[in-house]
Amino acid sequence: FQxxxxxxxxxxxxxxxxxxxTPQTDWGLLNLTATLGGFIFGGAQLLLFYNLYRSSRVGPPSGPNPWEAWTLEWALPSPPPPHDFDVIPTFQADGTIRFGSGPGLPNGSGHSNEIGYPNGSSVHGSTSPLHHEGLSPWPVLMAFATFIFFLGLTIGKPANPQPVSYQPFWPLIADGVILGIISLFGYSRETFTVHEDMHVESWPFKQVPNMKLGIWTFLGAEVIFFGVLIGSYFFVRTNDAAWPPAGTLFDIRNGFAMTLVLLTSSLTAIMALASARAGNRSGLIVSLGGTLILGAAFLYIKAGEWFSLGGSGVFQNYSLPATSYFITTGTHGVHVFAGMCMTVYLLANAIRGKYLNGDHTTLEHFGLYWHFVDIVWVFLFPLFYLI
Known part of the structure; x- marks a missing residue:
């Protein structure tokens, strides 16, 4: 390795x-040394595969805990089940680890054959049930779709040599998008079961439903994500002396129109939730349809601005501002499109009569996401168009 x-x-x-x-650079000996090291290091990997093969053929099975360890990673059977523990382990003040009502495993003490089996079950007794929702193939397909999508962006070719303009490989990009939509749809159709331990601390979220807490946690991660993008914008803006004056590169009228459209879509999202609570089916359908139309109008205006800027040679004259703009607003546009996909799903269910009998929490969770997307644009509009 060294x-x-x-x-x-x-x-x-x-x-x-x-x-x-040339020989005068004195790079030859160092490159030769690195090349020899590469061959030695690569050949050594053959020993790894030989060891794996021999270990699988020769000698007794090692068992779930060959090291007589007492930490949690060794307190599971081998191979471990997809869900790890049936009951969340608890730790006592003396270091004892307990699995449900089973006997504790003191810190540093010797272990019987009980070690390696969650929830206190015996090595001779029943094993813990499998949680089949942990064996979903959709995340793997989603990761493959993401790989295909970015591969299409990567292997594109220059469209024109002078000036250099980049042309992605659209067939692969389209395949990635299609596979991504299929995987998201399949993943949404699965049933998820969460087994919670009643003996864990729930403060300060005791009164908050788990689904809403999950939505807020997701939105917290999104705040960090967009915070990084906006922070990058500030870094580029403060270190680029050639930043264009406000109104010269990005049309303020387009920015205002998109702001008005997106804020109005938040109003229609609130009206959809209010209609569901009141049992007004037609009001719910009209409000969701209005949210969908307004989201599409926002993307239509944004797409027109993207194409107009892309054909104006903006990357030649203002490379850093243009890059910052396209990455940040493009990411926000993807979030708007994702919200529109959610709206289509909600609208289809509303037409079938759902969300009118007290089961409107899904609309509330969607509203949290949609309002967050609107709030992000409230920050992006003045940053790019007014300042």
Missing amino acids: VLYFPMFLLLDMPRRIVTY
């Missing part, structure tokens, strides 16, 4: 992707 990588530190003055170089 023979392979340590010479690379000494080659810090060598540019990347250099195939040939």
Whole structure:
């Protein structure tokens, strides 16, 4: 490992992707050393595979805890079940670990055959049931769709040599989007079961339903995500002397129109929830339809602005401002589109008569997400269009 990588530190003055170089650079010996280290390091991996093969064929099984360890990672059977523990483990002041009502495993003490089985079950007794919802194939398909999508962005080619403009490989991008939608739909159709321990501390969220707490946690992560994008904008803005004056690059009228449309869509989302609580089916359908139309209008205006800026040579004259703008507003546009997909799902259920008999919490959770998307735009509008 050191023979392979340590010479690379000494080659810090060598540019990347250099195939040939003159002897006067003194890079030859260091590159030769790294090459030899690479062959040695790669050959050593054969020992790893040989060890895996031999261990699977020779010798007794190691068991769930061959090290006689007492920490949680070894307090499971081998192979571990998808859900790990049936009951959340609890820790006592003396270091004892308890699984439900089973006997404790004191810190540093010897273990019987009970170790390795969650919820206090015996090595000779029944095993814990499998949670089949943990074996979903949809996250794997979603990850593959993401890979296909970004592969389409990566392997694109320059459309014109002068000036250089980039043309993504749209068939792969379309395949990634289609597979992503299929995986999201399949994942949404699955049934999730959460087994909660009644002996864990629930303060300060005791009165908050788990689903709403999950939505707020998700939105907290989104705040961090958009905070990074906006922070990058501030960094670029304060360090770029050629930032265009307000109103010269981004049309204020477009920004105001999008702000008005998106804020109005928040009103229709609130009206949808109020209609559901009042049992007004037609009001619910009209409000959700209005939210969908207003979201589409926002993306229509935004797409027109994107295409107009993309064809104006903005990347040549204002590369950093344009990059900051397209990444930030593009990410926000993806969130708006995701909210529109949710609205289509809610609208289809509303047409079938759902959300009118007290089961309107889904609308409330959607409203939290949609209002968050609107709040983000309230920050983006003045940052890009007014300042």
